[in-house]
Amino acid sequence: MIRLVDLDTIRQAYRRIQPYVHTTPVLTNSSINRLFDANIFFKCENFQKAGAFKARGANNAVILLGRASGRRVVTHSSGNHGQALAFAAATHGFQCTVVMPSTSQTVKVDAIREYGADIVFSENTLDDRLQTLNKVLERTGGILIHPYDNDDVISGQGTAALEMLHQTRRLDAIIAPVGGGGLMSGTAIAARSIYPGIEAFGAEPALANDAFISMQQGVVQPPNPPITIADGLRTALCERTFHYLTQHGVSILTCSEESIRNAQRLLFERMKIVVEASGAVGLAIVSDNREKFRRRRVGVILSGGNCDITSL
Amino acid sequence: MIRLVDLDTIRQAYRRIQPYVHTTPVLTNSSINRLFDANIFFKCENFQKAGAFKARGANNAVILLGRASGRRVVTHSSGNHGQALAFAAATHGFQCTVVMPSTSQTVKVDAIREYGADIVFSENTLDDRLQTLNKVLERTGGILIHPYDNDDVISGQGTAALEMLHQTRRLDAIIAPVGGGGLMSGTAIAARSIYPGIEAFGAEPALANDAFISMQQGVVQPPNPPITIADGLRTALCERTFHYLTQHGVSILTCSEESIRNAQRLLFERMKIVVEASGAVGLAIVSDNREKFRRRRVGVILSGGNCDITSL
Numbered sequence: 001m002i003r004l005v006d007l008d009t010i011r012q013a014y015r016r017i018q019p020y021v022h023t024t025p026v027l028t029n030s031s032i033n034r035l036f037d038a039n040i041f042f043k044c045e046n047f048q049k050a051g052a053f054k055a056r057g058a059n060n061a062v063i064l065l066g067r068a069s070g071r072r073v074v075t076h077s078s079g080n081h082g083q084a085l086a087f088a089a090a091t092h093g094f095q096c097t098v099v100m101p102s103t104s105q106t107v108k109v110d111a112i113r114e115y116g117a118d119i120v121f122s123e124n125t126l127d128d129r130l131q132t133l134n135k136v137l138e139r140t141g142g143i144l145i146h147p148y149d150n151d152d153v154i155s156g157q158g159t160a161a162l163e164m165l166h167q168t169r170r171l172d173a174i175i176a177p178v179g180g181g182g183l184m185s186g187t188a189i190a191a192r193s194i195y196p197g198i199e200a201f202g203a204e205p206a207l208a209n210d211a212f213i214s215m216q217q218g219v220v221q222p223p224n225p226p227i228t229i230a231d232g233l234r235t236a237l238c239e240r241t242f243h244y245l246t247q248h249g250v251s252i253l254t255c256s257e258e259s260i261r262n263a264q265r266l267l268f269e270r271m272k273i274v275v276e277a278s279g280a281v282g283l284a285i286v287s288d289n290r291e292k293f294r295r296r297r298v299g300v301i302l303s304g305g306n307c308d309i310t311s312l
Numbered sequence: 313m314i315r316l317v318d319l320d321t322i323r324q325a326y327r328r329i330q331p332y333v334h335t336t337p338v339l340t341n342s343s344i345n346r347l348f349d350a351n352i353f354f355k356c357e358n359f360q361k362a363g364a365f366k367a368r369g370a371n372n373a374v375i376l377l378g379r380a381s382g383r384r385v386v387t388h389s390s391g392n393h394g395q396a397l398a399f400a401a402a403t404h405g406f407q408c409t410v411v412m413p414s415t416s417q418t419v420k421v422d423a424i425r426e427y428g429a430d431i432v433f434s435e436n437t438l439d440d441r442l443q444t445l446n447k448v449l450e451r452t453g454g455i456l457i458h459p460y461d462n463d464d465v466i467s468g469q470g471t472a473a474l475e476m477l478h479q480t481r482r483l484d485a486i487i488a489p490v491g492g493g494g495l496m497s498g499t500a501i502a503a504r505s506i507y508p509g510i511e512a513f514g515a516e517p518a519l520a521n522d523a524f525i526s527m528q529q530g531v532v533q534p535p536n537p538p539i540t541i542a543d544g545l546r547t548a549l550c551e552r553t554f555h556y557l558t559q560h561g562v563s564i565l566t567c568s569e570e571s572i573r574n575a576q577r578l579l580f581e582r583m584k585i586v587v588e589a590s591g592a593v594g595l596a597i598v599s600d601n602r603e604k605f606r607r608r609r610v611g612v613i614l615s616g617g618n619c620d621i622t623s624l
Contacts, residue, residue, distance in 0.1 A: 309581070
């Protein structure tokens with residue numbers, strides 16, 4: 001497999017998607033800085049179109065397909081990638097089908113329908129999801145846009161870090177959540193190409209530490225049982241993202257569920273922003289590894305904000 | 313009484329306070345725009361230092377006092393102005409006393425204490441608050457910084473609109489909440505001096521429509537019974553702010569309590585931001601007056617974010 005993502009493909013992706021996505025702000029908060037004795041820069045991808053960084057990768061991948069003219073993109077996702085692909089498809093004139101587990105939250109189903117995408121439900125097992133996906137691909141002749149095992153998607157995700165590094169002065173470290181590893185791959189490639197000395201940390205819940213073990217053992221691990229509240233991070237790496245994380249010197253750090261909840265609460269109460277559990281793990285990592293970040297300039301990507309009021 | 317606030321004093325205030333306050337972002341949201349068929353620009357003062365626009369006026373007033381050297385500033389406030397003054401005092405080396413009703417929420421008391429200010433409790437009647445305030449002023453020799461009946465405070469509040477107009481292209485209308493009228497005065501003076509054609513709307517809950525009636529009858533009305541959920545807007549205008557609102561052609565619009573709650577929810581769910589009830593009335597006004605804002609470019613100042621998780 002040829003793996004092509006580099007600073008150039010990320011810069012090209014940025015020029016390509018910029019008319020269709022938000023330039024999200026970088027916020028700082030002095031009381032959180034005091035609490036952790038660090039200088040933290042929060043990249044607010046929770047404010048991104050469709051509520052998460054996923055809009056970046058989905059737009060890049062869809063634009064690169066060229067002319068729409070009746071063509072269809074397809075994916076399986078219970079969460080943000082499904083919304084992002086439905087949004088990107090609607091923006092660029094493609095049809096879209098999203099395979100979702102029948103147990104998905106109504107609010108997420110509705111959000112995807114609002115963008116005009118079709119939904120096909122599957123059982124809530126990986127096997128049945130993939131079977132259903134394959135049937136849809138066969139039946140519709142659609143094009144699969146995988147949430148992270150796709151270089152165009154990864155180049156798009158890398159634009160969040162690229163943009164952030166334009167918005168801040170030099171950072172000592174950058175932290176992004178790790179589920180399938182698409183965001184973290186793009187983040188590490190962008191950040192370490194621009195500043196080779198920057199440390200790139202992948203943030204994982206301890207209850208979903210498959211990437212941590214994968215990197216330690218040098219072999220991609222299967223996903224953990226899906227119990228962490230950070231539901232967007234329950235997936236495992238693929239060979240592609242494992243390769244990028246290894247090649248670009250990413251270290252994985254883990255955090256407790258309690259720290260994720262506390263991070264969400266701090267972001268709500270002190271910064272007045274809504275961040276889903278999966279999106280708040282970067283701050284939970286700072287909290288659970290204070291010595292590592294003390295007195296340093298740390299970029300934290302808050303990756304998404306799609307959660308309902310009651311989950312907080 | 314000489315009233316001195318104009319575009320120059322607001323510009324001077326802006327240069328003065330800029331090192332001490334946040335340049336808050338202006339956010340847009342396409343799903344909210346679709347919902348109201350308008351082009352809305354949200355000025356996020358909920359992200360401001362100490363959680364509200366009040367940090368602007370408090371800093372301007374405190375800096376203009378000159379050398380601190382043991383001097384004390386004093387105010388009465390159950391809410392954001394108290395926090396803002398405590399923050400400004402701490403920043404510039406002043407001592408600070410805030411008179412608060414003994415029924416104030418613990419979280420607000422704690423926030424003021426965290427900035428190192430002293431708190432003196434009063435009964436929850438306006439009479440007792442003013443008596444207590446006067447006693448504190450006598451005893452300490454402190455300087456009163458009124459939350460809105462003060463031109464330096466009003467010049468500071470006007471910097472939110474000034475900054476917003478730098479961040480957006482020309483707006484057709486600008487909306488800010490009206491409690492005592494300090495923010496609205498500064499907003500109207502800044503906006504209409506820069507763009508004489510802009511419409512300036514003051515946003516009031518229908519349950520606290522004293523400014524609406526004051527403007528209609530040409531006489532400052534007393535406050536309504538304090539029942540609106542927008543607790544920061546329960547106060548009434550003073551002669552000073554009434555003068556500015558009249559002089560600068562402000563129209564007052566009112567909204568229902570339900571629309572305030574819905575606005576808070578939209579801001580949370582669609583924009584992923586936390587806005588207190590008083591801070592969300594601008595959007596509630598758009599919702600309750602749709603024809604007025606249809607297809608127009610509307611600036612909405614989201615004035616504060618200080619609310620706890622359970623109030624949503």
